[in-house]
Amino acid sequence: MFAFGARRPRRRPDLTPMIDVVFLLLVFFMLASRFSTETALPLVAATGTGGSWQGPPRLVEVGAGGAVMLNGIATPLAGLGAALAPLTTGPDDPVVLRPRAAGVQDLVTVMDTLRGAGFTRLIVVE
Numbered sequence: 001m002f003a004f005g006a007r008r009p010r011r012r013p014d015l016t017p018m019i020d021v022v023f024l025l026l027v028f029f030m031l032a033s034r035f036s037t038e039t040a041l042p043l044v045a046a047t048g049t050g051g052s053w054q055g056p057p058r059l060v061e062v063g064a065g066g067a068v069m070l071n072g073i074a075t076p077l078a079g080l081g082a083a084l085a086p087l088t089t090g091p092d093d094p095v096v097l098r099p100r101a102a103g104v105q106d107l108v109t110v111m112d113t114l115r116g117a118g119f120t121r122l123i124v125v126e
Contacts, residue, residue, distance in 0.1 A: 056087045058095045062102040062110050081117025091118045098125050
């Protein structure tokens, strides 16, 4: 008979290359996926010097920290739509927004509040 020598124990497969591949796939899919949805603000670009203004002034100043003033009078954000209602004849009347030391999020919050109240024509000025 043949003598092949002593039996060696079976070698366990090395899992390091498979772990590397799984890690690379994980990193790839993390970088290629979206974690949040992006929203866009519907803005209309205005050109020219403007048209004639009709009705009472509707100037909303947005301050730091979300402080809101309507025609120079401090107004709570929740009551801004109700305070603007007597100054307008319809939802397409222009409302002028002027940020004063306000962040972009403060301005967006005020715009969302006004759009929720039914105002569709918002004008942002410097």
